[in-house]
Amino acid sequence: MKPLTFVDVCSGAGGLALGLEQAGFEPRLLLDHDELAVTTLRMNRPRWNVLHTDLLDFDPTDHPVSYDVDLLAAGLPRVKSSATVGRVESEVEERLLEATIYLVHAIRPRAVLIENVPGLAHADAYQRFRDFARAELVHLGYDFSWCVVNAVDFGVPQNRKQGVLVAVERGRAQEFRVPTPTVREPVTVGDALGPSMAARGWPDAARWAAQADQPAPTLVGGSKNRGGADLGPTGAKRKWATMGVDAHTVGDEVPGPDFVWDPDLGRGGMVKITVEQAALLQGFPSSWEVAGRKTARYRQIGHATPPPVGRALGRSVAEALCGEPALSAAG
Template sequence: MSGLTFVDVCSGAGGLALGLEQAGFEPRLLLDDDELAVGTLRANRPGWNVLHTDLMEFDPAEYPVSHDVDLLSAGLPRVKSSASVGRADSRVEERLLEATIFLVHAIRPRAVLIENVPGLAHSAAYQPFRDFARAELAHLGYEFSWFVVNAVDFGVPQNRKQGVLVAIERKWAAAFRPPAPTVPQPTTVGAVLGPSMAARGWRDAACWAAQADRPAPTLVGGSKNRGGADLGPTGAKNTWATMGVNGHTVGDEVPDADFVWDPTLGRDHMVKITPTQAALLQGFPETWEITGRKTARYRQIGHATPPPVGKALGRAVAAALILEPPAPPAG
């Protein structure tokens, strides 16, 4: 254990917080404005201090545990680029990013970790966000690392790229390195979901697993304002179809012994991924309980940071923070 502490905002289903815990960090406070996500956090970690509140209404002065921490972390809702400013929800997501940066002023952690869309790290469309973060934090003594990670490099059976900001106080910043891949080759959908597909006696489970011989496309949680859950945009659905999976919906349970799997007959003869299986594709442990009905569970899972990614990021931050900073030059 590193003995390091963190505050996590927009915690969702707890993927980032769980990964940080696995990296040796101790949570002081987690918060989210979604009642079901808060229920998920409390169901799995009754000892965690979980607050049901909107980040933009959070006053850290009322919560002493939010001070004197090593890390402020945030797996924020996907921020839209400047090209989508006209969309109704774009400003809400932008304000959450701003609120996280402003929270640094109040908490003054030794490090900040924000995970979001890949473009946030390098794309010109997100330059205003990077300029904002630098303008607010550089004068407080933070130095910045912007980079992209892919969950598949950390044992998650999913191609899922994430843009990451790590800002560390200057005396520790030089020691930080982005995490290196932890697996030599990608984990496949079939390898992870094969056992669960066979759980109710489906005779074609092994054959299906052999066909599902690649990582999944990125799972997308979707918006509360749209209809039922599915496995992503058209390109993702097409990729799922090559694995004999109906990506247009999410299943209630895995196939039984009588299920006829024949993708040539159409979607009704393709398997459906259940929310529990989607959680495995995100790298959650089987014991992690996601609360709510099917669609709400899937959305929590799809929005989550995969815990193995959170663990790798946490270890990278911890490796910098546990080092003694160099002494200033004599004289």
């Protein structure tokens, strides 16, 4: 069986594309407007066809390789409420959602996968987009469904809910099933990061891991208009503090043998999560490299679709298209 093919727009650090590759899909074209994200993709997969361009400027007639593909995938920037970002930024993100639907007109994939914030699937704030997507996709001959998935159900040590639109050519759409959880018990932060916390000989790594006995709250990549990296809003920071982690910043390295871990002392007595550890909390393999300086690297990681979620969604799409999982060379 030939591998299924896909085009991935707004590819970012490659989380969704990597997951689809693991599900047996073969990329025809990936694109992103961010130069560092493009560098990240090319570093990790030199054979991938990666285009440095904005989705809003992309013309598929200049890239015929994007036609006749099985899947159009889009892990779009997570649209925030007006309380967290400026209206101009939010409008750009909404335009990207619509541009993805218009791209369906142009390349006519057999299936479409759009991932974004959980509210995209059900919140009143996104009803206009859902109505727009319904009208366009029904006209083009697709049936579709909305669902919300949580990364923690797929072995990712993070509570991260995502709103997902899956559209499949009419006649096969009834074969699509929302992916079922792949783990019975959630992976905790301590499970995921314990070994890396001990890498420089920190004697309290095991004690810390025992306290970090829950999944992480949702990592937030933040906006380029914001300052340095942190692990999320106030509620997330409080959750991290219960695990003895200072979430107001991102660390440069894991603790050494002389670090005294005492959360009762405040932020100075807490550990900091590094960019590499944030990638592990997103389900990236440790071999995945991210280009740029610390804040830019963390931003790419925080915005990414966790690869295990991409893999689960990809397998469900493959089963709808083929009646069985895609042929996977990546496992």
